[in-house]
Amino acid sequence: MSFEKENGAILIITLWILAILTILSVGVAGRMGLELKLTGFYRDNMKALYLAKAGVERAISVIEPEDHAIDSLNERWSNNSEEQSPLFKEIKVADVGTFTVSYPFTEGRVFYGIQDEERRINFNNAPKDVIKRLIEYLHPEVGDATEIAALIEDWRDTDTIREGSGPEYDYSIEGYPRKDSYFDAVEEILLVKDMAPEIFNDIEDYITVYPAKPVGKLNINTASLPSLYALGLSEPIAQELILLRSGEDDIDGTSDDAPFNQGTFETFLKDRDISLPPESTGLVAFGSEYFRIKSYSETYNKRAHKTIVCITGPHPSEQKQEIIFWKEQ
């Protein structure tokens, strides 16, 4: 091999080594960049999670000290629209980001605050006639909801007999057993025979399964029209009730609201010469004990956000709220 040829070969080999090293170093740098990005992503997500948790803490701190004998939609836990010192709207936390605790209200309004569970019909303990009326009102295509309401009752009650008509529906055909116990999550209702997703979609925002026990009451000061109808009031009477509790301005959730109490509600029924059906009389409440908190957070750099939905209820022994359901999105 001549001197030139040998030199040429060394040059080519050197170039190859250089090329390989370059590729390797680019690879390593790229990997490090990815790892840095992942760390940043993780850090932003953790920040968003703790911001959303801060919203939950804020909500609980507002619910706890309030008197819940009577609860209405204009109270600060439900609808805080103060511009000077907002409790729930885009609250800044240090140099991290913001949280907002809010929920959609009727007619496109947004309430900054917390919902009570007592505005919803409780599928763990509402009588089947109440469930029947709610489904028929919200999903009229179903026609008569007697059978589906009975199936819901069969699913949750401990016995295995349908009153007056023999054994309960045998779920072995469906591939899973009937529970004969409380619903743990609202989506579980989809397992009940005849509960089509279309029905569930229409009723979802008006129902709850919390608390499983004791009796979930309906707060007539916060309940929506479908819930009041389910209780056994006719549509015009339910509308009248909502107008009365809304005060002079006819708008729910404003400062002039006039919530009902036991006495004024009894007068309301008596003046109209009506009474509630027997299965509903024990369900009526004027205050609330269980609350649904929806906290949304966002970091200042907008790279991460989080939503927490949780439900709180009274602690069995201490004067505080405890969390009975928690979901992060």
Ligand SMILES: [Ca+2]
């Ligand atoms: Ca049963």
Ligand SMILES: [Ca+2]
């Ligand atoms: Ca009002």
